[in-house]
Amino acid sequence: MEKITMSDLIKKQPLITRMMGCIWLMTAFGLWATAGFAWILDYYNITATHQHTAPFFLATVLLLGFGFRLRTKVEEINTLAICVIYFSIISLFAIISASLFPVTFVTLLFGICGAMFLISTLLALCFNINMASRWYALLLICVGWGISFVTNFTLLNSLYLWLISFCFVLLWSFIALRKINVLKLYVRNLYSAAPWTLKHCVVAGALMLYFDFVCFFWSIVMMIFELLNIRRWLQRL
Template identity: 35%
Template sequence: MESYSQNSNKLDFQHEARILNGIWLITALGLVATAGLAWGAKYLEITATKYDSPPMYVAIGLLLLCMYGLSKDINKINAAIAGVIYLFLLSLVAIVVASLVPVYAIIIVFSTAGAMFLISMLAGLLFNVDPGSHRFIIMMTLTGLALVIIVNAALMSERPIWVISCLMIVLWSGIISHGRNKLLELAGKCHSEELWSPVRCAV
């Protein structure tokens, strides 16, 4: 009986770890996609020309509204709606940052952060590190900072890009550390739900 319980707990852990790794992968792809969308927005001139222009206020307002709604009703969202909202959020973020920062800086900063999630996820799988543990978050942060140093040194980036890149890594690490318990709770709940349930799809 005890052996069965241990096997069951191990399977639960593996499923939850797989879900968390999926979240890291989606986050990595989202960050890289944001950089691509920002380049597209700049190329197509879908950006606000001034910081205090109406399009900028509208974009930021919609972004905040979507994020608030997503955090309140995440359990009621199905796969299609979750996907649309995710793409909409990425597009809004891309438009806002493309209006504030040069595109090459956006590509460096967001791609580096995306690579941090991807490499950390792969390293976690390779070395069997719990993707929801403090150890994993520390590993992710160190990986991100190492990538910042390597990429910016190779490209001989200006000091502001170094600073923004470091802040981006620290910001994401802080968000994950702060929301770690919520992520673990969602991963556990997601595992117990049906494959196409709103919770599973939204996570």
């Protein structure tokens, strides 16, 4: 019996579906890479603590600089440069995550969501689910919650981690749903302008999706810090 690999399944799909599938797989790699980098950085103590905060502030400035550059010049950057930038943003965000939260917390959440994108893409390929539609976002939620349940139940995690992991799955599913139409339009326009840039479209799409998450995540962190500052100010009154 002939074996069917993931690459064979992807090649049988229409072009836009093939590109979106590759973007989701690249996103899964980015999430797992974030978890791995965060663990390595914590192991070697390359995080922002009360002794040294330079890595934290440097990572923040570089991350914002990369982001603004990408917003305006992503079409003009070649594929190799986009891969380097994607790798750099993952590394910088890993520094920020490892500095703000326990490394076990970071590896759990990003590991779950990475598996969510991988398994959802495999299921979509096997059952012919359109990966450029809202059904894929619904599939992400179902698969992500299933992985969260099994992982937290196996590790006997606290209720707090259960809730956070479920919310993290919802966050990534919402971002994917919100960006599906934008990614389809971007990929279609970019590919029609330069049909040989399939890899460029995939990496650029995954990078745009990841940075959209970074911006959303950073706004949530800033909002929490503001609420904590307001609470401290009220306690002093």
